[in-house]
Amino acid sequence: MPGTPALELRSVRRTYGLGPSATVALDDVHLAVRPGRFVSLIGPSGCGKSTLLRLVAGLERPDHGDVRVHGVAPATACAAKMIGLVPQSPALLPWMSVLRNVTLPQKINPGAAGRRERIPGSSGRQTAPDAPYLRELLVKAGLGEVMHKLPAQLSGGMRQRVAIVRAFGLRPDVLVMDEPFSALDEFTRESLQNQLLALWDELKTTVLFVTHSVAEAVRLSDTVVVMAPGPGRIVETIEIELPRPRGERLLGERRFHEYEDLVRDRLRRAWHDGAA
Numbered sequence: 001m002p003g004t005p006a007l008e009l010r011s012v013r014r015t016y017g018l019g020p021s022a023t024v025a026l027d028d029v030h031l032a033v034r035p036g037r038f039v040s041l042i043g044p045s046g047c048g049k050s051t052l053l054r055l056v057a058g059l060e061r062p063d064h065g066d067v068r069v070h071g072v073a074p075a076t077a078c079a080a081k082m083i084g085l086v087p088q089s090p091a092l093l094p095w096m097s098v099l100r101n102v103t104l105p106q107k108i109n110p111g112a113a114g115r116r117e118r119i120p121g122s123s124g125r126q127t128a129p130d131a132p133y134l135r136e137l138l139v140k141a142g143l144g145e146v147m148h149k150l151p152a153q154l155s156g157g158m159r160q161r162v163a164i165v166r167a168f169g170l171r172p173d174v175l176v177m178d179e180p181f182s183a184l185d186e187f188t189r190e191s192l193q194n195q196l197l198a199l200w201d202e203l204k205t206t207v208l209f210v211t212h213s214v215a216e217a218v219r220l221s222d223t224v225v226v227m228a229p230g231p232g233r234i235v236e237t238i239e240i241e242l243p244r245p246r247g248e249r250l251l252g253e254r255r256f257h258e259y260e261d262l263v264r265d266r267l268r269r270a271w272h273d274g275a276a
Contacts, residue, residue, distance in 0.1 A: 004071045006174055006206035007033040007056060012065035014051050024231035025051040029065070031225065031234060035173075036204040040217040041225050042263065044271050048232020049210045050178055056208055057085050057176045069174055077174070081105075084167035084205070086177040090159040092151040099147040102134050102166045137165045140202075141195050157188040161195055168199050177209045181216070190248065193219060201245060214267070218259045219246055226263065228270035236266045 012029040015022050026048040033039050041049045054060045055067050058074030069077035077083050092101045138147045141161045151159055160180055167175055181189045197220065200207060211217050217224045218240055226236040240259055242250065250256050 005032045005068070006035040006037070006070055007031065007039075007208060008066075008068040009052070009055070010066045010068075012052075012055065012062045012067060014048070014055065014060065015063050026055075026062075027231040027233055029232070029234055033206060033208070033223075035070075035206050037222045038200060038207045038209065038220055039223045039225060040209045040211055040221040041227060042211055042214065042217045042267065043227030043232075044229055044267070046232070047227040047229040047270070049227055051232065052227075053176050053178050053208060053210050056174070057083055081170050082173040084170050084172035084175040086163050086167045086175065086180045088179050088182060090151070090163035092159060092162060094151050097148050097150060098138065098143060098154070098162050099131075099135065101151070101162060102138065102147075102169055103131055105166060105170055106134075134165070134169050137169055137199070138162075140198065141165050155188075157184055157192060160184065160192060164192075164196060164199065168203060168205065171203065172205055174206045174208065177207065179210050179212065182212065189213075189216070194248070196220070197244075197246060214260050214263050215251070218242075218256060218263060219250065224263055226266045226270055235270050238263060238266065 009029050009031045012026055013024070014026040015024050017023055029048075029052065031052075041052060043049055051060070055062055056069065056074060058078040061067075067074055069082060074083065092098075093104070096104065135144075135147065138144055141164065143158065143161055143165065146154060146158060151162070154162070164177075164180065167177075181192055184192065193216065209217075209220060211220075221240050224238045224240060225234055226238065227233065228235045238259075242255060242259070
């Protein structure tokens with residue numbers, strides 16, 4: 001349907017526990033994301049970033065409100081392979097090669113392509129990617145020489161790249177990423193940011209990305225969504241109007257640092273709001 005958001009959350013509330021000890025993780029959250037946008041969620045610990053991500057990924061359901069992915073419920077979108085997930089840990093199968101790990105999702109749920117065709121809000125990527133296409137993605141991600149190795153033979157950064165290629169390999173309409181680079185050193189992190197931006201620029205998948213890094217959020221995103229705790233809520237949405245492609249030279253430019261300062265200022269306010 002023309003104009004259908006890639007992601008939409010309306011009046012979403014999520015509570016854990018019952019009675020006086022219940023914790024409100026998210027309350028009255030509204031968010032709409034246009035197709036093809038790269039959106040980062042950032043905020044203090046306990047503000048509900050990962051909860052919001054799990055709701056979009058169909059791993060949890062809201063207690064109140066509505067979550068839609070291209071106009072359908074996340075469970076429906078997942079059944080049609082419209083959603084890709086990159087968790088903090090790559091979660092690769094240790095007995096399978098890199099190539100087999102990446103191609104495995106294509107062999108599961110073979111009816112997904114037909115289901116995606118019937119969803120008007122989807123991107124129309126109905127054809128299941130073949131092995132040559134996935135090999136090409138691995139090469140573009142700098143993994144061409146290791147595609148026949150086992151995960152244990154790879155560095156942590158390489159394993160995370162495999163997880164990203166596996167998710168992009170589904171040609172998902174929406175890709176959700178939960179702090180995928182948090183355990184990596186700064187040099188490896190910046191290298192993977194480059195690889196992620198290159199793949200995203202080619203495929204233009206809608207991305208919802210959780211991070212604690214202000215620099216990472218500014219560099220990667222079209223939009224940075226600032227959240228506050230107590231209860232978890234969205235307090236500000238900042239549009240990052242920096243040119244693309246965003247190479248490493250951008251990190252030294254004045255406008256980049258101005259956006260960093262702006263996001264940090266809003267984060268400080270979010271922190272004070274949560275502590276008040």
